[in-house]
Amino acid sequence: MLRIIELAAADPEFAACFAIRLAVFVQEQNVPLAEERDEYDADALHFLAFSGKTPAGTARVIFKDGGRTAKITRVAVLAAMRGQGIGAALMNAIDCSRRMDDVNAFVLDAQVHALAFYESLGYTTQGGIFMEAGIPHRRMSKSKTPR
């Protein structure tokens, strides 16, 4: 069974979010550790997906423009748990969160290999490819009607 919780960096479950980010971005994708943990963690809203009792995926939302824009970052599912809908469920949990009530746009910088994943969730690309942490990315966005 899949369960998704929302939390802050000060909550004990944040350790599981960060452990997933370390496994996926630092160990698997060779992102430097110094770039992985940044100044945005403290104020961000974090999401953690459990498959049964096992932490399986995470994502982070940074609010911008006075809370009107939600920037989604650090979307990661453990390699062994991919292809089961956990990534899509995390993105849907962000969409449905009460913390997004005042949001009118979602933005994210997608790794190019994951463009189709985000397109399947309604995101469209903007602009060209740019490099971040040595990985090619493209800006994507999706509009939302504030509740």
Ligand code: COA
């Ligand atoms: N490329 C293309 N399509 C992909 C994809 C990829 N890398 N990953 C998933 N999809 C598709 C799936 O086929 C599925 O389509 P379907 O609904 O038609 O079957 C849909 O997207 C949802 O897949 P899901 O099982 O929910 O995704 P996931 O749990 O495997 O998580 C990622 C997707 C991208 C989060 C995961 O592959 C991951 O953590 N990758 C490494 C970290 C990363 O690159 N994160 C993105 C940073 S921008």
